[in-house]
Amino acid sequence: MFWRMIIKTLIRQKSKMLMIAFTVVLGVSLSTAMMNVMLGVGDKVNRELKVYGANITVRHKDAALMSDLYGLEGQGVNDKFLYEDDVLKLKSIFWGFNILDFSPMLEGKALMNGVDVGIIGTWPEKHVVLPTGEELNTGLKALRTWWEVSGEWLGESDDKSVMIGHILASQNKINVGSKITLNSETFTVKGIFNDGGNFDNKILMTLPTAQKLLNLPGKISSIEVSALTTPDNDLARKAAQDPRSLSPDEYETWYCTAYVSAICHQIQEVIRDGVAKPVRQVAESEGTILNKTTLLMVLITILSSIGSALAISNLITASVIERSQELGLLKALGAYNWQIVLLVLAEVMITGLAGGIIGYFMGIGFAQIIGQTVFGSYIEIARMVILIVAVILFFVTLIGSIPAIRYLTALRPTEVLHGK
Amino acid sequence: MKILELKNVSKIYGNLKALADINLSVNAGDWLSIMGPSGSGKTTMINIIGCMDTPSTGSVILDGTDISRENSVNLTRIRRDKIGLIFQQFHLISYLTAVENVMVAQYYHSMPDEEEAMEALAKVGLADRARHLPAQLSGGEQQRVCIARALINSPQILLGDEPTGNLDEENESIVVDIFRRLHDEGVTIIIVTHDPEVGDVAQRKIILEHGRVVDDIDQSATFGEALKLKGKS
Numbered sequence: 101m102f103w104r105m106i107i108k109t110l111i112r113q114k115s116k117m118l119m120i121a122f123t124v125v126l127g128v129s130l131s132t133a134m135m136n137v138m139l140g141v142g143d144k145v146n147r148e149l150k151v152y153g154a155n156i157t158v159r160h161k162d163a164a165l166m167s168d169l170y171g172l173e174g175q176g177v178n179d180k181f182l183y184e185d186d187v188l189k190l191k192s193i194f195w196g197f198n199i200l201d202f203s204p205m206l207e208g209k210a211l212m213n214g215v216d217v218g219i220i221g222t223w224p225e226k227h228v229v230l231p232t233g234e235e236l237n238t239g240l241k242a243l244r245t246w247w248e249v250s251g252e253w254l255g256e257s258d259d260k261s262v263m264i265g266h267i268l269a270s271q272n273k274i275n276v277g278s279k280i281t282l283n284s285e286t287f288t289v290k291g292i293f294n295d296g297g298n299f300d301n302k303i304l305m306t307l308p309t310a311q312k313l314l315n316l317p318g319k320i321s322s323i324e325v326s327a328l329t330t331p332d333n334d335l336a337r338k339a340a341q342d343p344r345s346l347s348p349d350e351y352e353t354w355y356c357t358a359y360v361s362a363i364c365h366q367i368q369e370v371i372r373d374g375v376a377k378p379v380r381q382v383a384e385s386e387g388t389i390l391n392k393t394t395l396l397m398v399l400i401t402i403l404s405s406i407g408s409a410l411a412i413s414n415l416i417t418a419s420v421i422e423r424s425q426e427l428g429l430l431k432a433l434g435a436y437n438w439q440i441v442l443l444v445l446a447e448v449m450i451t452g453l454a455g456g457i458i459g460y461f462m463g464i465g466f467a468q469i470i471g472q473t474v475f476g477s478y479i480e481i482a483r484m485v486i487l488i489v490a491v492i493l494f495f496v497t498l499i500g501s502i503p504a505i506r507y508l509t510a511l512r513p514t515e516v517l518h519g520k
Numbered sequence: 521m522k523i524l525e526l527k528n529v530s531k532i533y534g535n536l537k538a539l540a541d542i543n544l545s546v547n548a549g550d551w552l553s554i555m556g557p558s559g560s561g562k563t564t565m566i567n568i569i570g571c572m573d574t575p576s577t578g579s580v581i582l583d584g585t586d587i588s589r590e591n592s593v594n595l596t597r598i599r600r601d602k603i604g605l606i607f608q609q610f611h612l613i614s615y616l617t618a619v620e621n622v623m624v625a626q627y628y629h630s631m632p633d634e635e636e637a638m639e640a641l642a643k644v645g646l647a648d649r650a651r652h653l654p655a656q657l658s659g660g661e662q663q664r665v666c667i668a669r670a671l672i673n674s675p676q677i678l679l680g681d682e683p684t685g686n687l688d689e690e691n692e693s694i695v696v697d698i699f700r701r702l703h704d705e706g707v708t709i710i711i712v713t714h715d716p717e718v719g720d721v722a723q724r725k726i727i728l729e730h731g732r733v734v735d736d737i738d739q740s741a742t743f744g745e746a747l748k749l750k751g752k753s
Contacts, residue, residue, distance in 0.1 A: 101620075101623055101624065101627040101632045104616075104620065105613075105616070108616060109615065111615070112614075112615040425611065426613055426614075429613070430624070431596070432570075432572060432605055432611075433600070433605070433624060433625045433628050433629075434596055434597070434600025434601075434625070434628040434629055435596070435628045436593065436596055437592075439628065512573075513572050514563075514567045514572045
């Protein structure tokens, strides 16, 4: 009888129930989209910010010390170097999968037309095969996506070519195709780049060429690393100060979370004499943007939930007032308050559930539209959103039903049956 | 045996005394009609007897239980178990069929039993209309469904609030005839009515004015005759 009454009520009140379902669809779809984007946005924002370069730099510990203490960097500051052999070990750390791109750098000076100029040896583009058999393409080109290049990028084995920063090129009237001499070796200028930073007055070449020119075989000054990271929290900040201050449980949590400090710590474990440091601006931008984006999504979810609850509240109350005679009759026939409330809640919950299911799938669609529009890729569907949305839906419907429930419990059969 | 007793019952709404010091006893199997002008307290009295309201003062003994101080949950239980209600506006649930309307009362009493509900409808002559919605039934038929619903849980008292108020003469006779049969079966019937003809067919008639019983008429002597006359009309 209970279900028969519910089904017939749903059919009879289909326009009102459709309105309730529609309200739920709007609320749930928005919440689903926002939460999926919120949970998937971390990687997306990180990938977006990756275009602004590396977020971790690895240097020799002595060089890092000079930089930290005196702000001194580059060739001549010290004669300690990292080893090129260690570079691929980056992919062997616990968070190796989060290391997207990397490139070793060897900085030095060479004579060009009798004047010292800065040179940088690197992997412009590098196809590497890891000990695990995994293959990947990396190099500086992937880390400097914003460079404007006239001519072409250096290839992996362009040992007789260089690229030159646009400031240095204009000062020396060098064009693409020009020949330049560095320490008595002649190179062809393959490209002129605009970095917008301190690379613009330097000459870029392949790492073997620089090592040969500087007579530093197998040595590198630093490694630039782009890694997907999780925004810092109190634990990460505490660990960044000193990982030894963490309790064993905290250490495990920190180590197994992709905080930039945890990744730096793990990099230091595999790079001999290396000190890994986050590039502050990029790391902080990631954290700030992620936190603000998350907050925005949470706010939108909360507001849409409140909006849905208010709309549901109005619709249910209107429906119950319209049916007050029928519900009063049920009381007169011997129904307890809880039985009437259960009946009305069951109707609303079934309607809400139907709206919720439709809203969930629409929300996934909205999330993909947002993903495509903003990030140019699909947003991964987080299963936990189903549970969160179900809980939100339950409470929104329940809270929205409170005014109607109060009206129902206060409803006296005599008032509606005798018109008193 | 007394099934109902009202002792010094008053009901006060602000400054208005809807019922004033009412004393009334009803024996099991009695057929009582309550008459009086509008505002005389008829509906207030039936609400109190029907456990839908409580008196401001006095006590109401229903089948040995004082219901005047019971809470709403207990009143609901007592109403469900002991009272059958018939309304002037029928109050059938519009989207349920006749038999389903009867089964609703079963559902909130114990357990729905379609066969039993069909028997109740057959008893009021509506077996062939059981699958019809209220909108497909005449006023008289709707009132008979309402009676079947009131009777389905075998109540000790059948309470009618103007049960013939919305019926034409033919349907009024049918309904009165049903009451007569129920009375013969021993059901206690209490009916509020404006209609003197319906009031006259009861065994006993009380007249209310300004919340007081101004007359209590024993119609036992003319009871059978009035019914026959009503049947002929």
